[in-house]
Amino acid sequence: MRKRNLISAVVLIAIGISYFVLSVQLPTRNIENATGPSFFPLVTVTGFLVLAAALLFQAIRGRASLGSVPTLAKISRATYGWAFAAAVLYLVALPSLGFIAANIPLFAALMVLYGEKRPVWVAAGSIGISVAVFFVFREMFQIQLPAGILGGLV
Amino acid sequence: MNPDIIDGFTQASMASTLAATAVGCLLGLVVGMIPGLTISTGIIIVLPLTFVLPPDISIALLLGLYVSGMTGGSFSAILLNIPGTPSASATALDGYPMAARGDAGHALGLAITASFIGGLFSFLCLFLIAPLLAELALKFQSPDLFSLVFFGLTIICSFAARSLIKGLLSALIGLMILTIGQDPMMGTARFTFGQVNLIAGVHFLTALIGLFAIPQLVDNLSAIIRDGQGQASTARIRRIVPSLADLKSLRVPVAIGAPIGAFLGILPGAGGPIAAFISYDYAKKLSATPERFGNGAPEGIAAPEAANNAVTGGALIPMMTLGIPGDPVTAILIGALLVHGLAPGPLLFLERGDFAYGIIFSFFWANIFNVIIAFLGLRVLVKVLAMPKSLLMPIIAILCVIGSYALRNNFFDVYVMFGFGLLGLAMRWLDMPVVPLLLALVLGRPLEEHLRVSLVASKGEIDIFFTSPFSLFFLVMAAASIFWSLYAERRSKKAAGNGMESEQ
Secondary structure, rough: HHHHHHHHHHHHHHHHHHHHHHOOOOOOOOOOOOOOHHHHHHHHHHHHHHHHHHHHHHHOOOOOOOOOOOOOOOOOHHHHHHHHHHHHHHHHHHHHHHHHHHHHHHHHHHHOOOOOOOOHHHHHHHHHHHHHHHHHHHHHHHOOOOOOOOOOOO | OOOHHHHHHHOOHHHHHHHHHHHHHHHHHHHOOOOOOOOOHHHHHHHHHHOOOHHHHHHHHHHHHHHHHHHHHHHHHHHHOOOOOOHHHHHHHHHHHHOOOOHHHHHHHHHHHHHHHHHHHHHHHHHHHHHHHHHHHHHOOOOHHHHHHHHHHHHHHHHHHOHHHHHHHHHHHHHHHHEEOOOOOOEEEEOOOOOHOOOOOOOOHHHHHHHHHHHHHHHHHEEEEEEEOOHHHHHHOOOOOOOOOHHHHHHHHHHHHHHHHHHHOOEEEEOOHHHHHHHHHHHHHHOOOOOOOOOHHHHHHHHHHHHHHHHHHHHHHHHHHHOOOOOOOHHHHHHHHHHHOOOHHHHHHHHHHHHHHHHHHHHHHHHHHHHHHHHHHHHHHHHHHOOOHHHHHHHHHHHHHHHOOOOOHEEEEEEHHHHHHHHHHHHHOOOOHHHHHHHHHHHHHHHHHHHHHHHHHHOOOHHHHHOOOHOOOHHHHHHHHHHHHHHHHHHHHHHHHHHHHHHH
């Protein structure tokens, strides 16, 4: 935990400094007795930097927070990497493919990831549920989800 | 009688509102009993559906889900020894041993009954206290409101954090995120980097979906890798409805659990799990036969169940009267109300008294439907426990995407949701609680507005926060809350250090 605290304190201080610089650069308006747009961000970031420095100090002195924490369980880095890449791909493709076409492969990939091994179930689940959810939201709840490349069909 | 009370009751008792409450209860029982799905996640999943519904129906649906989610959590705690929600953890201590010796139906019946009584007690608290508190809160000026919101933030941080520094840092991250978008006083764009989608700021619900749902999807994946698809209950459910003797035996534990739950519900940050464990502890201490606790004592089920359902009404009190959420669920409810253009707070009772009482009576109906649906549908509902995660988790994932998109019909919000999901994972890795961040997103805007309005009124003098008795009171409470959590953290570290030494 100490190493994580050290990393997080350094990262947070870097974020705080960047935010501080951006806050100082915010446009100002000279209105009598009124606080400007940068006032609240500067107050916030001051507290943030003080606390981040305190966390750094704690980490250097070797004081961990209460006990060690079971954080993210053992998922391999490769799984994380693939999941992240798939999520980014999905997000990039979503506007052009539309909800049905993008959700089917996402749903199928997630079913496999969560342990479903039967191909027929994966195919039926991903197609059936993606299509059903699309129509439930569009027809019942009047939420216009873009159909994308399937726009002519649905 | 106050005409708003009658209007509120009528509004909450309309067929469409009652139907929404019943549907919410049904969903709540299902969500609550599925280990790995929290009530917050359940509400997040349902939220997009509520955007197109009228506000009274939306809130009735969400309240049903909130109330029944608490009860549903006890089902898996009793049948599988896996609490469906953190609030049901204490119930498992005696519920599972009872189920293991063949009394599953009896244990479930006691849990449902105690939840019902706890819920009704908290309804009474809500009905009686909320209007009075709202009336008092109407006297608050900007400095008082700033100090109140500040107090709300500090108490939440101290409860939510294992490390006070990290809790406060989390809250400050929330406040920094909140400054993205237009300055509330002058309309100047801040930290938008020329991105039009950021001018209105980060939508609270988008952040919420990412912060809660994505880490939960990862948690469930890790649980599957570790434990497989989970287990189905083998317990046989026989008699569910408690006998007269059972009801008599519930009197003391319910009388302990309900007030503790309602009181702790009012305190921001305390929440169901703490209330349930404190009630369990008191019920055990006051029992003539404390040795039965942990081995299937009915009182060990009744006290925590009465407490965790009483928390719900308690948590609605600060939410409705002060706009301060008591827990993540009430924070989401505030977000849901804001989507409909309604801001919870003292003005809600003044300007939309009918709606405020409508919420209170919907809460009442939610408790009624909860007990009815739980008793009648229990045998069918528990079959949900066998639903494979391989189907459930992908559904949650796509509902999160649709929910983010549907807020403003904008893909940008989907990207923001994903970004918050990564932030939630990073914070989990760093042992930094996300709840203070979430609550800062709710409370940050009024915090900034009241701070700046007060400073304008006082011409920049900060004395204004110390001259008003209300403001001074809240600031003293905020200081006490910080010092208390520092003391508690220090004491726990000392105890942990002693424990490690003795182990060596």
